[in-house]
Amino acid sequence: MSLLVSTSKSSAALRLAGMDKSYRPMRVLDGFDLSVGRGEVVALMGANGAGKSTLAKIASGVVQPDKGRIFLAGREVNLGSPRAAREAGIIIVHQSPDQLGVPGLSVADNLVLDGLCAGGIGAFVSKRQIHLRARAVAARIGLDVPLDRDFGELGPAHRQLVAIARAVAADAAVLVLDEPTATLAATEAGRLFEVIERLRARGVGILYISHRLADIHRVADRIVVMRNGRLVSEQVRPFDLAAAVKAMIGRNLDQFGARRASALVGRLILNLDRACLTSSSEPFDLSIHAGEIVAITGALGSGKSRLLRALFGLSRFVDGRVDLDGVPWRPRGPAEAIARGVFMAGEDRWRSSFLPPSTPGADLAGTVALPHRRRWFRLGFVQGRREHAAAQRAIGTLGIRCSGTRDTLDLLSGGNQQKVVLGRWQARPCRLLLLDEPFQGIDVGARRDLIAAIRAGARDAATLLATSDVEEALEVADTVAVMRNHTVICLPGLHTADSSAFLAAIGAVEASKAAEKGELIP
């Protein structure tokens, strides 16, 4: 679905046609087409999991597509390995710091690494020669790093710059930059943009993968938005970045606002007044009513889980006032929270909710009953019939596919396991239901079931849900709050969806997620 024919196809520096790639159940690329012209900077946008990184890996020969053809300057090529891609003239700067260079070698060695690895530098090289060449490489992007330093000692920004210098020196026909500014400060990023300008003037085609709207606005000639492995939107200057973000999220925000307006809202259940999660974070307010589902989104480490844990009594608020049903709420631990009707389903179900299958009471019925044992088995004796009935109810209402209430959970698929987690906490009425990443590792169908169940179960209780996936948040919630640095930075009012501020906040989430991905995933 190419909306524009930007450059004549034969002269495109890089053209990918009909790219298909599946990782078992997930279809990562679905007939994706992309072309990058000579001297053109194409910005590729997409939410997490849209397939951007897979595309970059295919273009650089790291991953082979299931189907599809690759053309370089009009000539079909087969990129069987990173080296083949490099020799064909495609250079990639990876996002992950681990792939940027070789720790243990000096900066100089890293700058001339390609020469060292591929020949072009003799078998016997003097340190002076290497330094001479390295200095030349660094000079091309105005990089100033001590050449004798160990690459491993460099911070992420400098590693990124070394890698970019190396890529520029390779005199590529096509340069792929995967989140190049994620770790860079403004001045460094500025220097990178100057380099990009120069490369563009020399006719290099650049594929620029990023979430940062400001960067895209500055360098890109064209925007390509991908979603679920497909091209969903394409723009040339002047850009409508809000439309691009909408295409990326896959949802019209007006619809989302409309549903919020119609949501039935009951009494105030949870109220946070100038609450602080850490001593250094800004205070924030948050209130949730009965029947309302609030989703908190934000990058890893933004404080979503911490907020839920504090409400469940696993940690404390540093400051501020928290009221539950109008009474101050300071739980000492999960036991008190559960007794008072505050339930939490933690993230990573096998770590937070399930017992190993060989443990007694690890079956479906036992798993559902564990937090409710005090209420259900008052005399101490486990009543098999009672927990069986509760599990049966969960199986029925949530549509859990299993052979019975005595199944151990390892026999269930991921989506059904997650339904058990939800069923456990819906087995007894509660006031406040806290769900941390409830859609982790499950497929679209199960997610739809879970969302329906969360909505159906939310009638009398307040639901607070944390997810790092913006799309999930928009799909399930009445109100979406954005969190960053342990504080809620954007909480659109119930009926006045301030969509531009909201989109900016979400853009920031995506960008910091990209940065975190670069930092954390090896």
Place this chain on the structure above:
Amino acid sequence: MSVEADIAPTRTSGFGHLGDRIHRVLRRYAIFLILTALIMLFNAAEPAFLRVNNLFSVLQSVAVVALLGIGVTMTLAVDGFDLSVGSIASFTLMLSSYAMVVLQLDAVETVALALLAGASIGLINGLLIIGLRIPDLLATLGMMFLLAGLQLIPSAGRSITIGLSLPDGSVAGGSFDPNFLAIGRYKLWDVVPLPVIVVSVLAIAFWILMERTRWGRVFYAVGGNETAAHLAGAPVKAYRLAAYIISGTLASLGGVFEAARVGRGDVFAGSSLLLDSVAAALIGFAVLDQRHANVFGAVTGAIFVGLVLNGLTMLNVPYYTQDFVKGIVLVGALALTFGIGRGRR
């Protein structure tokens, strides 16, 4: 509707095959089959083996091992381990002898002191493991050596008997209270030893606790996944602490039974208890193919070890091979549980 695959195929493929079924039944009842075979073998070689008196004398020694085995099972259930049970039993054996012979306490005071000592040692174990975060094996190993050394000090390394001469030169004036000795020697209807009755009652009580109550569920949940148990509202530290206190108390009761049976503070009386009780608890994993620590299994394991040793003794197999035989039994049982045809894990 979800578009996922139904349930994992391992379950369905497990049922149909006859071979698998036989395999499963064999694994489930393997211990009982081996036990039956051994009894028949021993009986054929030495008809006295199956006499009521012999069986109850076996059960008398089994009772103490089973008691310690239940204690070890409790700590295994919370994903811990108590290596000090043998030493706790030996220590309380010496302590109760000392209490009567030197301190001249009566039976009730002695038993109370012994049980209190066991519970306190269990508490210390628990605090070392939970409070100081010392790995369970190391903490209880340390306690094992500590107690093994401590029990020698009051009597200067000698066994405690009536008329013990103390380190300061004087002679101890106390004696074993007949009521105390009765704990180990009284036989109901002249056949069933009192320890067998007490341990049976305790075994049933602990079986009910672990298999039928929510507290047992929590013990296992804490051992299975401490985080999940905590998030489900369980006081996990209290449960772990309780497991070590129970283990220590049961071990000290075992020491009391031994002291009352032997009638003197024998320094070496409890030396084989650790190996026997750990073997009993671990063999228990294989009983009914449970694959987790369980009370019924530990008692069965204790009976198994006791019968094997008694049978071998009656067949005049040298005593010095006993530990070797026990080792073989233990390794065999574990191989049976964990090694062979791991159907579902």
